[in-house]
Amino acid sequence: MKSDKTGLAANRRLAQARPQLELTPIAEASGVPLYRQVKRALIKLIESGRYAPADCLPSESAIASGLQVSIGTLRKAVDELVLENVLIRRQGKGTFVVMHNNSRFLFQFFHVEKRDQDLSQEHPYPAVECVSFERARATAEEASALGIGLGDPVFRVGNRLKLSGLPVVYDRLAISALTFKGLTEKQFVERSSTVYHLYQCDYGITVLRAHDRARAVSASHDVCRILGLRPGTPVLEVHRIAMTFGDKPVEYRVSTINTQHHDYVSLLSKRI
Amino acid sequence: MKSDKTGLAANRRLAQARPQLELTPIAEASGVPLYRQVKRALIKLIESGRYAPADCLPSESAIASGLQVSIGTLRKAVDELVLENVLIRRQGKGTFVVMHNNSRFLFQFFHVEKRDQDLSQEHPYPAVECVSFERARATAEEASALGIGLGDPVFRVGNRLKLSGLPVVYDRLAISALTFKGLTEKQFVERSSTVYHLYQCDYGITVLRAHDRARAVSASHDVCRILGLRPGTPVLEVHRIAMTFGDKPVEYRVSTINTQHHDYVSLLSKRI
DNA sequence: AAGTGGTCTAGACCACTAG
DNA sequence: TAGTGGTCTAGACCACTTC
Structure with missing residues (x-):
């Protein structure tokens, strides 16, 4: 001491x-x-x-x-x-x-913004639609990101996010089924707010930080269908690992963003 | 009081x-x-x-x-x-x-990383080649980003960044010629380190923060030539406004990144 | 009026660096 | 050994919120 x-x-x-x-x-x-x-x-x-x-x-x-x-x-x-x-x-x-309400989520974790938007303007909440839900076994990529074993049970959830009525983001997330025991599709479909709120309220897991890795790719067939794009359109793919206390990984998410009218924004060193 | x-x-x-x-x-x-x-x-x-x-x-x-x-x-x-x-x-x-040496720049402002790289590994310094330099008049985009008037004099500099010998990033930056009076191509070509170091040492301007906006686009003809890509390859385009004290904009930079083997990385809420 | 966080002071000792 | 930043304490008063 x-x-x-x-x-x-x-x-x-x-x-x-x-x-x-x-x-x-x-x-x-x-x-x-x-x-x-x-x-x-x-x-x-x-x-x-x-x-x-x-x-x-x-x-x-x-x-x-x-x-x-x-x-x-x-x-x-x-x-x-x-x-x-x-x-x-x-x-x-x-x-x-802290409580993961929508405005907090928006500020801290949702970094998609309309281009040419005057800064004074509020960004609207994205409207979320759950488009798929499955229980499966972790791929090597998911296992590595989540710090679990290859083949361990995971939930995979697909969401489509609309901004001002237009589909802009397609999220596919994977979470450990052992951590989120008993999770149901209903919880995802019916929730009215961000999944981080769900993790926190239903499972006591608070997402504090995330690592993003972004790259440009050609939109896949699935992505084109879900976001309404022409095949081969360049889209932004963001791979995120969301973490809780002690940097324990909680969620692995691949977001595909149509950046024709929106940007992925990032602040280097925030203002105090 | x-x-x-x-x-x-x-x-x-x-x-x-x-x-x-x-x-x-x-x-x-x-x-x-x-x-x-x-x-x-x-x-x-x-x-x-x-x-x-x-x-x-x-x-x-x-x-x-x-x-x-x-x-x-x-x-x-x-x-x-x-x-x-x-x-x-x-x-x-x-x-x-603070002093903008290379390691500081790398940590704070250079967010391109090789994919599938074990975290323990050091990233190498990017090797910079100046590929173009001109004095011109600010476009609407540059003027707006730099907070100067349309048509005000600017310097435009093109740089190619190589990682492990391979060209990965093509940077085009614009700075106010009024702020950086008397700047010469020589300074850009001969410098051994980041431009932020040059701004700081030669002009007393310290870059403290930056706003990045990233989007996916098809590589242009120029970009393909400079980065050695096939026409139409999806590439990541990052628009950055770098700022000094009081959030005064200093530099507007468009970086085009070949994300076939590298990612643009971002931390949401840094660890303390 | 009472309770909360926010600011400010004063002074002690610890841990690290360098001559 | 002397000087620097780092930690810790104790106590005062201010600003804000609620009743």
Whole structure:
């Protein structure tokens, strides 16, 4: 542990009045900064479901005293979790666990935009239609992306996304059937919002980050049919691995985008 | 101003012993948090060239006392500038203004990667060949992207990038000739590293962020010639606006990427 | 008025770098 | 050994939200 700074160790020894919640004092950990340990403790509470999406955490002073750290240290841990899109602060109200609602999804994970669009304009929510659903065995590509074994059971789901009524994106996603036990086509067909919301609400899995790899290809027969394109049209194919805590892969998705009137956008180094 | 917290205002009134450097006490600014004002002051010192790329800033305690703020407030300002890729901290050594060396460029702005490459592997630096250079008048597209007038003078530069000896990317960039007065073809042909390094060292302009818009198109005649492709091959076209402080556009670049063996990669929400 | 997060200060000690 | 950034604490007050 960090040891004897400003009487920290002494404080710890005295603390026998068990604090509220699961906020027990941080265990010793050599070399690791205290605020990192606090961060891990908070992540555990969220991963375990003790604090669910959209829940309000206890106040900063309550958490700090519960974990027996100073409020500055607690704030530094929360700062990082806010930057990592795990928590959201709302002044005067509290600190909340992130929730994958539609606007959040749009902002963080949906990067298809109409070309020549003035920036002031709102982008519309994409309308999603589920076009296929199957239970199958993982291909080598899927197994590698999801970190599972070749032939392990997966769900494969095909979705068509329309923007302003026109089909623009064809998504095919694969998720482990072991992680998402008992998933049904109905859940995909009937959901009113992003699948990340479904993962989070029905399975407690929060998608935090993703890796995209984009390339240009000729539209396949299937893609042409689903997006209404002429054979051989150049389309953008994005391979995405979506990840949760600890960079554990959750979903592998291949999106085919008709880029005749839309772009795949990306910000290099976001503004603060 | 923030007013009478812990005797802050009183401290200010006393301070007449002019501190070293241009680190004069922060002027009053209603409502704006002090650390934001500190941040602006630091940005100004960097923009003005008082601290050049790769320079070491004065120590945190020196800056804090110079600006008459607490060290915690100064650190918060520096924290943000580090996140925005303006400053770099090196424990034990000091805080430095960023320098666009090759490895930094690669990490932050060059997002083309070989497919099926094991992650542990280093990517090689792209070898750049300047294939064209001209002084011209801005098209509507260039003018809009660069925030200049239609017909204003620009430099247009074409570069071919090779990876492992094979041509993969064809870049065409446009920059304002008013901003980059006196630029010569020689500078582009002879430089040994990224153009962002050139902008920074020769013109004091630091590229901090960029917006990319990617789409799939059929390779044009020119592109086929330069990248050695068959006519009609689908290629990825990335339109980039590179920006400096205050999101001022500096460069507009169209990159055409042969994605037969490479991908354009993008991270959604970076890890901390 | 009470409770929350946001800002600011002051000062201590730790970890790393370099002469 | 001296100087730098990194961590941690303690406590004050501000701004916002809700009742």
